[in-house]
Amino acid sequence: MSEPRVEWIASDPVSQRVIEVAERVASAATNLLITGESGTGKDQLARYIHERGTRRDAPYQKIDCASLPPELVESELFGHERGAFTGAVDAKRGRLELAGRGTLVLDEVAALALAVQAKLLRVLEEHRFEHLGGTEPLRMEARIIALTNANLERAVAEHRFREDLFFRLNVLAIEVPPLRDRSGDVLPLAAHFLERLGPVHGRPEARLDAEASAALAAYGWPGNVRELKNALERALVFAQHDVLGIADLPESVRAARRPAALPANLRSLEQLEKEAIAATLEATRYKISLTAEILGISRKTLLEKRKKYGLL
Ligand SMILES: Nc1ncnc2c1ncn2[C@@H]1O[C@H](COP(=O)(O)OP(=O)(O)OP(=O)(O)O)[C@@H](O)[C@H]1O
Ligand SMILES: [Mg+2]
Incomplete structure (x- = not known):
């Protein structure tokens, strides 16, 4: 059995609850929807759930619905036969097939074109699909984990996302809270990133001084965990010493520091x-x-x- 490799740092009670739910749904047979702002860790959580579930030894496949043109999403998902469309010089297996009995992650699912949504819905209902241009029925056995940072309910209300597909994907749902709502995670995450990235940038001993720690803890992190990770990586690249100070942090973080206590004798x-x-x-x-x-x-x-x- 493979060892889990993905770690999920969860010190704040809010994210400990997220992890409890994640452990519980890891082995469920149903599809899962993970929502959350950009950079909160949806990808990381999907992988974590895959590695803790009964499908951990089966493949993990991911498809980014936002970055591929709609025609390609379809062949990427379902595969195609040779000559199925212009440019299909060879037959190719799709992600759904490659995922086997494992997990297929649909990243940025809100970006799926309506035509592809219709096709995916049929596949989810029938548990069967064919290659584009093919006739041989293939069984769908993978578990779907859909990720989105968009409000899918609103997309449904605005007819950009099929309601029936939404219900299929949303059997179980986990919301990853923004980092500002779990501030107890900031310093443990920072320590985790320094430990992992320090050696990569030639600073295995890197640590934060008290002022830098206080600044990280006070900042709101609109870009969530990714912004924190980037800030530390940048600090590691440019720092002159192992002890990272306030000067090594991005201006946005430094600017958010609480002003020092005001002198008592200020008057109008x-x-x-x-x-x-x-x-x-x-x-x-x-x-x-x-x-x-x-x-x-x-x-x-x-x-x-x-x-x-x-x-x-
Ligand atoms: N709890 C965590 N513990 C350790 N690392 C984390 C955690 N959450 C997020 N990360 C790391 O932070 C970065 C951003 O996370 P991830 O890519 O999963 O976010 P996302 O929600 O998928 O963002 P987007 O919506 O932009 O795709 C990644 O490098 C990830 O490994
Ligand atoms: Mg992501």
């Missing part, structure tokens, strides 16, 4: 003005013209302000 401009007028009046022994001259205002303005501030 009005208060400062009142104090300046009172002090100058006292110093000139209440000579109005001289006070106005020193403060750079007219006698009239000085008298108004004196009245406003109740200075006699």
Whole structure:
């Protein structure tokens, strides 16, 4: 039996719950939908689930529905016979077939063209498919894990995604929360990435100083785990020492630091003005013209302000 290779760092209680659910659905026979913002770890979780389930020794195949043109998605999924379309010089097996009894991941599933959605729905219902241009029926045995960072319900409401296909894929669903909602993961993830990437960049001893750790913990990570990983990798590449400081972090992270505690003696401009007028009046022994001259205002303005501030 193969050893699991994919790790999932989960220190925050929020992501520990995600992992509990993932362990439970890992061996389920039903399809699974993983949702979450970009960079939250959907790919990583799909792989983790594959490796913990009963299909772990069978193939793991992935297809990126967003980056392939629709014609190619179809042949990539189902395979094709020689001459099935212009350019199909040889027969080719599709991902569904290559996945066998394993897992087929449909990445960015919301990007599937409606025609391909219709075909996929039929395959999911009948558990059978053919190569493009072929007639021989092939059995579908793989488990589908669909990933999306788009709101599929909205895509359904807007008729961009078939509702019946949505229900087929959404039998089980896991939402990977954004990193800002599981801030307890930030530093353990950072330590994990330094440990893994440090040796790659010639800094196996790399670590963060207290200020850098505080800055990472305080930042909101709109790009989620991927942004954190990139920030640390960049720091490792450019750092001059093993101890990474605030200066080694991206400007966005540095800018989000909480300002240092404010000095206690800060006051409003009005208060400062009142104090300046009172002090100058006292110093000139209440000579109005001289006070106005020193403060750079007219006698009239000085008298108004004196009245406003109740200075006699
Ligand atoms: N919990 C985790 N533990 C360890 N590494 C993680 C974890 N979550 C994410 N990563 C790493 O962070 C990076 C981004 O994760 P991944 O590619 O899975 O995100 P994604 O949700 O699929 O993003 P996208 O929507 O942009 O495709 C990857 O390098 C992944 O290995
Ligand atoms: Mg992804």
